[in-house]
Amino acid sequence: MCEINPIKYQRRNLCEKCYYKAWRNGALEPIPKKTNRKYLTNNLVKKYGADILDDFKMLKKNPAWTLERLGKKHGFSRERARQLFEVVFGKPYTSSSIKKSKMLKKDIGCVNDPRYKYAEYKRNWGNSCKSTRWKSAVTEKMFFDRCEEMGLTIEVPCGSKIDIKINGYWVDVKSCFAQSFTSKGQKTPYRRFGITSEQSKKCDFIACYHGGEKAFFIIPKKEFCGGHGIYISEVNTNWGGSKNRYWEYKNAWHLLEHTRLNRRQP
Numbered sequence: 001m002c003e004i005n006p007i008k009y010q011r012r013n014l015c016e017k018c019y020y021k022a023w024r025n026g027a028l029e030p031i032p033k034k035t036n037r038k039y040l041t042n043n044l045v046k047k048y049g050a051d052i053l054d055d056f057k058m059l060k061k062n063p064a065w066t067l068e069r070l071g072k073k074h075g076f077s078r079e080r081a082r083q084l085f086e087v088v089f090g091k092p093y094t095s096s097s098i099k100k101s102k103m104l105k106k107d108i109g110c111v112n113d114p115r116y117k118y119a120e121y122k123r124n125w126g127n128s129c130k131s132t133r134w135k136s137a138v139t140e141k142m143f144f145d146r147c148e149e150m151g152l153t154i155e156v157p158c159g160s161k162i163d164i165k166i167n168g169y170w171v172d173v174k175s176c177f178a179q180s181f182t183s184k185g186q187k188t189p190y191r192r193f194g195i196t197s198e199q200s201k202k203c204d205f206i207a208c209y210h211g212g213e214k215a216f217f218i219i220p221k222k223e224f225c226g227g228h229g230i231y232i233s234e235v236n237t238n239w240g241g242s243k244n245r246y247w248e249y250k251n252a253w254h255l256l257e258h259t260r261l262n263r264r265q266p
Helices: 016-024 033-048 051-061 067-074 078-089 093-108 114-125 132-149 197-202 245-249
Strands: 007-009 012-014 164-166 169-176 190-194 205-210 215-220 229-233
Touching: 033 051, 033 078, 051 067, 051 078, 051 093, 067 078, 078 093, 114 132, 132 164, 132 169, 132 205, 132 215, 169 190, 190 205, 205 229, 215 245, 229 245
Parallel strands: 169 205
Antiparallel strands: 007 012, 164 169, 190 229, 205 215
8 A cells, every 4th residue: 555645546655656556557547637737737746836726817818928937937838828828727728819819809909000019029038039920920010010100090800811901991910020032043032922812802001021021012903903912123123124013102101191991801
């Protein structure tokens, strides 16, 4: 009979080590799920400290807490945080994430708001983050702030796949920070901005943030309609006798100043 952390099962008091040894030999049945969850939770506390249970409670109720944030704090991955959530509460994280999303929409109106996305990524990762999502959130916030400074009418279409609505125009914000080449022999690199078929059909403008120029190219629909991408050269040049037409739209904020009325929502 074991005396260290005994498990009362089948009229015997066994420690966890002896229990699993007997179970592997086929002498016992598996530990009930509730009992197993209790011991796994105790092991979590021993390994990561008592604060981890409070953090999981925050993850369950607080919309600002995410799996990434909890994992980063305690030194494990997002997937491991999701698995441990189910161990602690006995149910998947999905049910809690749905409730938190509804809370967010009720409190701030829409999770697609560039100001919210920027604040959330900064809170979780800080300015040192180099992920594409963080850079995208930064550029969307820059575009939003510039339109606000110009006094333009701004709407955030909650539930739409188009980022923002400026003076009645539907605008999607893109960013590119890496150079590419169309072929080995080409001397001038370019920046590629991908466009989905829905954006190509429904957007009035695509605002492309050129990482090299650190400027927005406000490109109207006539220049990208029917295409799957916008290719802006690294520098404004006529190499090979060709002209990159997108350069005339660099900082073309005046195109957004005129108000468009009666524009249907995508």
